[in-house]
Amino acid sequence: MGLKKLWLVVERDFRMFIQYKFMLVMRGIWFVSQVALFGLVVNRMVQTAAAEVGISYFQYYVAGVTIITLYSTAMFIGYDIFEEAEHGVFEYLLTLPVSRRELVLGRSIGGGLRSFVYVGPLLLIVLFILGVSNPLYLLVALASLFIFAFGVSGMSITLAVAMKSGDKYDILIGVLDALIVRLSTTMYPIVYMQKAMPAYATVAGFNPLTYASDLFRWGTGVEGYIPINPVMGVLGLFMFFFAFTFVGVVFYERRLEGGSWQ
Amino acid sequence: MKAILRVIEHDFRNFFRYRWFIVGLIAMNLADLFISAIVFTQMTSIVDYFQFFAPGLVVLGLFASAFMIGREINMEIRREIHHYMLSLPMTRTELAVGRVLAGGLRGMLYMTPLLITTFIVLHRFPTLPQLSLILLSLLLLAIGISGVSISIAVSTTSFEKFVTARGVVYYMFFFCSSVFYPLSIIKVLETKGLWPLVTFAQINPLTNGSDLIRSFLLGPPEYVFSPLMLLNVAIFSGIFAFIATFAYSKILLRH
Numbered sequence: 001m002g003l004k005k006l007w008l009v010v011e012r013d014f015r016m017f018i019q020y021k022f023m024l025v026m027r028g029i030w031f032v033s034q035v036a037l038f039g040l041v042v043n044r045m046v047q048t049a050a051a052e053v054g055i056s057y058f059q060y061y062v063a064g065v066t067i068i069t070l071y072s073t074a075m076f077i078g079y080d081i082f083e084e085a086e087h088g089v090f091e092y093l094l095t096l097p098v099s100r101r102e103l104v105l106g107r108s109i110g111g112g113l114r115s116f117v118y119v120g121p122l123l124l125i126v127l128f129i130l131g132v133s134n135p136l137y138l139l140v141a142l143a144s145l146f147i148f149a150f151g152v153s154g155m156s157i158t159l160a161v162a163m164k165s166g167d168k169y170d171i172l173i174g175v176l177d178a179l180i181v182r183l184s185t186t187m188y189p190i191v192y193m194q195k196a197m198p199a200y201a202t203v204a205g206f207n208p209l210t211y212a213s214d215l216f217r218w219g220t221g222v223e224g225y226i227p228i229n230p231v232m233g234v235l236g237l238f239m240f241f242f243a244f245t246f247v248g249v250v251f252y253e254r255r256l257e258g259g260s261w262q
Numbered sequence: 263m264k265a266i267l268r269v270i271e272h273d274f275r276n277f278f279r280y281r282w283f284i285v286g287l288i289a290m291n292l293a294d295l296f297i298s299a300i301v302f303t304q305m306t307s308i309v310d311y312f313q314f315f316a317p318g319l320v321v322l323g324l325f326a327s328a329f330m331i332g333r334e335i336n337m338e339i340r341r342e343i344h345h346y347m348l349s350l351p352m353t354r355t356e357l358a359v360g361r362v363l364a365g366g367l368r369g370m371l372y373m374t375p376l377l378i379t380t381f382i383v384l385h386r387f388p389t390l391p392q393l394s395l396i397l398l399s400l401l402l403l404a405i406g407i408s409g410v411s412i413s414i415a416v417s418t419t420s421f422e423k424f425v426t427a428r429g430v431v432y433y434m435f436f437f438c439s440s441v442f443y444p445l446s447i448i449k450v451l452e453t454k455g456l457w458p459l460v461t462f463a464q465i466n467p468l469t470n471g472s473d474l475i476r477s478f479l480l481g482p483p484e485y486v487f488s489p490l491m492l493l494n495v496a497i498f499s500g501i502f503a504f505i506a507t508f509a510y511s512k513i514l515l516r517h
Contacts, residue, residue, distance in 0.1 A: 020422060022426060023426045026426040026429065027426070029430060033437055036456070037437040037451075037459065038442070040450070040454065041437075041442075041443050041447055041448055041450065041451065042442075042443060044447050044450045045302075045305075045308055045443055045447050046302070046305040046306045057305075079421075083422070166421070167280070167282075167283070167337075168282055170425070171283050171285075171286035174286045174287075174289075174290055175285075175289045178289055178290035178293040179289070179293055179297075182293050182294070182297040182298050183297060187298065187301075188298075188302065188305060192304040192305050193301055196300045196304045197300060200297060200300075200301065
């Protein structure tokens with residue numbers, strides 16, 4: 001497998017991403033509105049609860065919304081795959097002098113990397129808001145987010161190639177988004193999920209968004225105690241990454257043959 | 263009138279073709295109510311969040327389902343089906359009015375089970391005149407939302423742009439309204455210099471729609487019905503129904 005060819009595929013996905021200026025600006029506005037509206041207002045509503053767990057809800061939510069943004073931008077690679085199938089770009093990609101595996105792996109890496117680069121400036125703003133107590137912890141957390149972004153990108157590719165209609169994909173992403181975000185600790189601490197319905201807390205315990213957001217909070221020091229062991233969190237994200245990157249690669253590679261995307 | 267009814271019938275048939283989309287919407291709405299709302303109820307003592315949010319969810323569902331018409335129109339433009347629509351033996355205005363109304367009526371159809379669920383989970387039922395006012399305001403709201411959606415759909419040529427614009431409109435209308443949190447709490451933004459957002463939240467038709475339902479289900483002292491709520495929704499509906507009709511019949515010819 002040629003690294004240079006792999007990089008060319010990654011670079012192409014980066015260039016494609018930059019072309020979505022409209023989408024990138026809008027996502028930025030979405031992030032700001034989440035932080036400045038939902039975060040601030042709900043912070044007022046749940047002050048007592050936040051005091052009970054020892055942090056401000058605003059800080060808690062800002063960290064969570066960063067993970068939601070990373071997740072949603074990494075999922076965007078699936079839309080690219082559908083656009084390419086709709087506009088006949090697939091055929092062009094197959095004529096390129098790169099192997100199927102290089103193409104597929106490159107796309108998975110590109111999808112994760114570009115979302116991480118996009119979230120980078122937002123991450124800096126969030127770190128400015130939250131502060132950093134231990135740079136080493138933060139480094140571990142950022143490395144975990146990197147793995148998380150690749151895993152989400154792989155998951156997006158897996159789902160996109162498993163479906164024939166862009167509409168169905170959009171719907172599935174909506175449903176998945178509704179469940180995966182709400183059944184995680186991105187928006188609320190697990191202790192309240194446990195109080196509300198123990199089953200929610202159990203599901204959240206297996207959710208990669210829970211691992212990513214808890215590790216990020218742990219990395220910044222905003223949440224000194226995290227319900228999961230950081231090592232287990234990193235391990236969970238690694239398993240998620242490996243599972244979906246390789247499943248995505250195999251699915252995508254198979255689908256490329258014989259025009260089954262049409 | 264007959265032509266308009268035909269267009270509405272066409273869009274209703276299409277609505278049922280998108281059963282997966284409806285399933286997706288239902289899943290999202292139920293996740294909001296039975297996951298997020300239940301957890302937030304544990305976190306706040308200011309309001310019983312579950313009771314507070316249930317009427318907001320009705321408006322949320324109405325918004326999302328009435329917005330679906332834009333998705334279809336955008337798809338028609340991308341796949342050039344709009345040429346066929348324009349070739350139908352009816353005036354452009356009839357076609358446009360039919361589509362705006364269809365979007366709104368489909369929203370009402372989707373919203374009805376959510377409204378009934380709200381009555382059941384809250385164990386509160388409005389009187390017949392109150393129910394009539396709720397349905398009237400929601401119908402007006404749905405037509406206005408359908409208008410916003412169609413206006414965006416005919417102004418964006420790619421699906422990606424439509425999805426992004428839809429997201430921005432969704433979040434602007436949702437988060438700057440009393441769907442998720444009481445207006446009294448939104449007013450905290452004034453102290454942070456964000457008074458335009460507070461003003462927007464006050465005039466937001468989603469605020470008025472959800473507070474109108476709350477005024478009949480949860481009642482005073484927090485929620486009191488005012489005819490201005492209905493007027494606000496009617497103005498929103500009138501403006502966007504007009505813009506959408508105009509935009510659909512004019513902009514579509516340029517594609």
